[in-house]
Amino acid sequence: MIRIAALTLFLGLCLTNPAWTQQQGSVEINTDSNVRQALSAHAQLMTEYPGMDGFRIQIFFDSGNTSKQAATNAKRTFETRFPDIAAYLSFEEPNYKVRVGNFRTRLDAEGCLKKIATHYPSAFVVPDFIEFPKIEE
Numbered sequence: 001m002i003r004i005a006a007l008t009l010f011l012g013l014c015l016t017n018p019a020w021t022q023q024q025g026s027v028e029i030n031t032d033s034n035v036r037q038a039l040s041a042h043a044q045l046m047t048e049y050p051g052m053d054g055f056r057i058q059i060f061f062d063s064g065n066t067s068k069q070a071a072t073n074a075k076r077t078f079e080t081r082f083p084d085i086a087a088y089l090s091f092e093e094p095n096y097k098v099r100v101g102n103f104r105t106r107l108d109a110e111g112c113l114k115k116i117a118t119h120y121p122s123a124f125v126v127p128d129f130i131e132f133p134k135i136e137e
Helices: 002-016 033-048 067-081 106-116
Strands: 051-063 087-092 095-103 124-131
Touching: 051 067, 051 106, 067 087, 067 095, 095 106, 095 124, 106 124
Parallel strands: none
Antiparallel strands: 051 095, 051 124, 087 095
């Protein structure tokens, strides 16, 4: 008698459990045309400007006849010492600059500055347009 009641209760619970009785279906998402246009414009903007406002560390700044070669040497030396940190050489007339890193926050840049300070004591953090961080898979 108890076994039959327990079996009936067990079968009743199994057959009424939503996980056992789920049905297949589909979901349709309707969006306003303005939302689609905004998303499309945002995607286009991201392909034209693949970066964001952030910070870098400036390790070199010079102008003059030999400044291009000196900047190239400074960049190469940095890349040898710190291969895991990106380095960028830029020219803003009449100055050559070498800036390093892609930091989203000043705090991150300051942490890296401490790491490289023994080799670059006059380096300092500057606001810059940085590359998007790499997404690791």
